[in-house]
Each structure stands twice: as structure tokens, then as C-alpha cells.
Amino acid sequence: MRPHKKFVPFPFEYHQEIDITVDSLSNLGVGIAKVDIPASQEEGETETTKWVVFVPFALPGEKVRTRIFRNDNNCSQGDLIEVLEPSPHRIEPKCSLFGECGGCQYQHVDYPTQVKWKTRQVGELLQHMAGIDHPVLPAIESPRQWNYRSKLTPHFQKPKNGKITSIGFLRNGQRNNILDVPQCPIAMEEINDALPLLRKLAHQNAKEYKKGVTMLMRVTEGKVETNHRAIATEKVGDLTFNFLAGDFFQNNPFILPAFTQYAADQASKGGAKYLVDAYCGSGLFAVSLASSFEKVAGVEVSETAADWARANARQNNITNATFKAASAEAIFEDIDFPADETAVVIDPPRKGCDEVFLNQLFAFGPSRCVYISCNPSTQMRDLKSFLDAGYILEEVQPFDLFPQTRHLECVVVLRKGK
Numbered sequence: 001m002r003p004h005k006k007f008v009p010f011p012f013e014y015h016q017e018i019d020i021t022v023d024s025l026s027n028l029g030v031g032i033a034k035v036d037i038p039a040s041q042e043e044g045e046t047e048t049t050k051w052v053v054f055v056p057f058a059l060p061g062e063k064v065r066t067r068i069f070r071n072d073n074n075c076s077q078g079d080l081i082e083v084l085e086p087s088p089h090r091i092e093p094k095c096s097l098f099g100e101c102g103g104c105q106y107q108h109v110d111y112p113t114q115v116k117w118k119t120r121q122v123g124e125l126l127q128h129m130a131g132i133d134h135p136v137l138p139a140i141e142s143p144r145q146w147n148y149r150s151k152l153t154p155h156f157q158k159p160k161n162g163k164i165t166s167i168g169f170l171r172n173g174q175r176n177n178i179l180d181v182p183q184c185p186i187a188m189e190e191i192n193d194a195l196p197l198l199r200k201l202a203h204q205n206a207k208e209y210k211k212g213v214t215m216l217m218r219v220t221e222g223k224v225e226t227n228h229r230a231i232a233t234e235k236v237g238d239l240t241f242n243f244l245a246g247d248f249f250q251n252n253p254f255i256l257p258a259f260t261q262y263a264a265d266q267a268s269k270g271g272a273k274y275l276v277d278a279y280c281g282s283g284l285f286a287v288s289l290a291s292s293f294e295k296v297a298g299v300e301v302s303e304t305a306a307d308w309a310r311a312n313a314r315q316n317n318i319t320n321a322t323f324k325a326a327s328a329e330a331i332f333e334d335i336d337f338p339a340d341e342t343a344v345v346i347d348p349p350r351k352g353c354d355e356v357f358l359n360q361l362f363a364f365g366p367s368r369c370v371y372i373s374c375n376p377s378t379q380m381r382d383l384k385s386f387l388d389a390g391y392i393l394e395e396v397q398p399f400d401l402f403p404q405t406r407h408l409e410c411v412v413v414l415r416k417g418k
């Protein structure tokens with residue numbers, strides 16, 4: 001293969017193979033090695049400098065052979081060719097598509113080590129993004145490490161000559177190349193049981209699709225729902241939640257009782273009597289935490305989700321919670337809760353909180369904030385604003401909602417300084 005015409009042949013030639021020792025992992029789950037290279041391209045250069053090489057699927061402590069395919073300004077990228085000295089934590093991946101499929105990054109690592117690395121990555125983000133050294137509690141493990149996902153969204157591209165080429169997920173590292181995935185070991189058994197028929201029907205009806213499709217598979221009461229507008233049901237401990245199958249709901253139901261209990265304990269610590277659930281979706285936290293508070297107010301931009309939050313409160317006999325369908329910052333216009341007795345749960349989408357919301361939140365000044373996020377990078381960015389506004393970081397507790405993948409949920413607990 002020839003190099004890309006923009007390939008820069010320094011510090012490595014195209015497809016040069018080098019043996020390296022991996023030091024750490026990036027937050028994308030990619031192995032990072034620091035190697036010595038000549039300090040400049042001058043002939044006869046004797047000085048060396050450290051250079052970063054990224055190698056996917058290589059584990060910390062391993063010696064591996066990598067083949068370089070790209071040199072950037074301050075790092076290089078290589079493919080993993082051979083593991084020369086394996087890590088004691090390396091295991092056989094369960095899925096034959098591991099490495100090709102973009103869904104999982106950690107199937108080749110034993111579970112306790114996955115959780116340890118996720119914990120460490122949160123600590124590193126805390127340092128790099130928020131500039132603080134603070135202990136991170138060990139990530140809470142998922143009770144199920146396989147067959148835990150209650151939602152799967154296999155996709156396919158526009159059929160060619162009336163034929164669908166593959167139904168599945170993006171290939172690892174690619175943006176529009178879909179790998180055919182007939183079974184997925186992190187999806188619940190119900191999904192894997194239903195997948196063959198769904199795939200067969202899609203192939204049979206291929207001529208009807210004028211563009212690519214993302215299919216929905218949502219487990220609800222032992223069955224799989226594929227209609228976005230259908231009602232799905234999930235039990236969390238003694239509580240029952242209904243929501244539109246296509247709307248957001250946390251998709252590892254097995255860890256949710258521990259997750260919501262932790263949020264309840266942290267939000268009510270210090271005697272807060274009132275709760276605001278910002279970005280409340282169909283009311284998971286508002287409804288789960290309501291018994292620990294006198295009054296609860298939820299806010300959610302999706303009207304259907306806010307309607308379901310109201311219905312979920314009613315069907316679980318929660319009478320102290322109200323919900324507003326609006327952008328999150330609007331909640332501070334109408335609540336009359338005393339700020340020094342109010343806790344706010346904040347669970348925004350991956351992009352984090354916007355400035356308008358944060359300014360309104362800080363102007364209100366609740367005594368406690370429990371910030372939950374599936375994207376610790378934006379969470380740590382926002383954390384800086386909390387610290388600047390006088391909040392004190394109490395606890396950082398990751399939860400592993402997504403075993404075998406690089407993803408996690410992280411809970412950051414803050415109290416207002418004096």
C-alpha cells in the first residue's frame with residue numbers, strides 16, 4: 001500500500017514497524033507509548049526527545065509491534081501487529097467481531113482492570129480539564145458485564161441495487177463503513193433473540209428503503225419493541241417507569257438501583273429538603289429520589305419526556321413532584337425553594353451544560369449539586385465553573401454502566417462553600 005499523499009515521513013517511515021512498550025491508555029481506550037526519537041531531522045542529530053505513539057488494542061505494560069500509518073505534529077498512529085509481551089490482564093475477547101466493530105474497546109481486558117482504568121481516566125480528566133487533584137472513588141461495577149444493554153440501534157446504509165450490504169455498527173475508527181453484526185454479546189438476550197428476524201425482514205424489504213436506516217430495539221417487559229412511538233416500561237427497584245421507546249432512558253437497567261440510590265444519598269446529605277432535577281427525561285431521578293425530599297421540581301426540554309415524567313410520578317404514587325417542559329435554565333424562574341435547603345441533580349446530554357443554565361444555577365445558588373454525566377470531558381470542563389462559583393468538590397464516583405466499552409457515567413458531588 002502507498003502512503004496518503006499528505007503523509008509526513010518523520011519520525012517514522014510509512015508502514016515502518018517498531019517495537020514499543022505501552023505506558024497508559026487514552027480516554028478512547030487506545031494504548032499510549034512514549035518513545036525516543038531524534039530531536040530534529042538534521043543529519044547526524046544525536047539528541048533525542050520523547051514522542052507519543054498511539055496503538056489501539058495495546059494494553060499498558062505490554063510490549064507490542066506496531067506499524068505506523070500516520071505522523072502528526074506531536075504524535076504518531078500505528079496498527080497493532082503483534083503482542084510481544086502480553087499484559088497479565090489480557091483475556092480472549094468474547095465476540096468474534098471485537099477489534100473490527102466500533103462498539104467495544106475493552107473485551108480483551110479482564111473486568112476488574114477495565115473498571116480500574118476507567119477510574120484512573122476520570123482522575124486524569126479531573127486533573128487535565130478542571131486542574132484539580134482529587135481522589136476518585138473506585139468505579140461501581142455493573143452487576144452484569146454481558147447482555148446488559150436494553151437498547152440497541154443497528155443501522156444500514158442506503159441499499160445498492162435493492163440490496164442491503166450490512167446491518168450493524170460502524171467499523172472501528174471509521175465514519176461510514178458499517179460492519180455486519182448478527183449478534184451482540186453486550187445486548188440483552190431478548191435483543192439477540194429478536195435480531196435474526198429483524199435482519200431478515202430488513203433484507204426482504206430492502207427495495208423499499210430509499211436511504212439508510214437506524215433501527216430501534218428496546219427491551220420492554222421481556223419483549224423487544226422496534227417502534228419509536230411505542231411505550232416502553234422499565235422497573236428500577238420497586239418503581240416502574242414508562243417512556244417512549246425511542247426517547248432517552250438509561251440503557252443498563254441492572255445497575256440503576258445502585259446508581260439512583262447513590263444520587264439520593266448524595267443529594268439529601270446535609271439535610272436538603274427540596275430537589276430540582278434538571279434535564280430530568282422521563283423522571284428517573286426525580287421519581288426515584290422523591291421520597292427523600294419534601295418537594296421536587298423536574299425540568300426537561302422534550303415535552304413527551306416531561307409528560308411521561310408526570311405520568312411516572314402518578315403511577316408510583318409520588319405526589320410531591322412537578323415537571324416543567326422547558327429548557328433547563330427556565331426552572332429557576334418559577335421555583336420558590338429556599339436555595340440553602342435545595343439540592344440540584346444535573347444530568348445533561350453529552351455536550352454538558354450551557355453557560356445560560358450554569359449562570360442561572362449559580363445565581364440561584366443551591367446548597368448541593370449532584371452532576372451526573374456520560375461524558376466526563378464536558379463534565380470536568382463544567383466543573384471548573386462550579387469551582388469558580390464557590391462550590392466545593394466532595395465526591396467523584398464513576399459508575400460502569402457500559403462494561404466492555406470505554407464509556408461510563410460519572411457522578412460529581414458539590415456543596416456550596418460558605
Ligand SMILES: C[S@@+](CC[C@H](N)C(=O)[O-])C[C@H]1O[C@@H](n2cnc3c(N)ncnc32)[C@H](O)[C@@H]1O
Nearest residue numbers: 248279280281284300301302327328347348349
Ligand atoms: C442524559 S439524558 C438524562 C435524562 C434523565 N435524567 C434520565 O436519567 O433518564 C439528558 C436529557 O436532557 C434533555 N435535554 C437536552 N437539552 C436540554 C435542555 N436544554 N434543557 C432541558 N433538558 C434538556 C434530553 O431531552 C434528555 O432527556
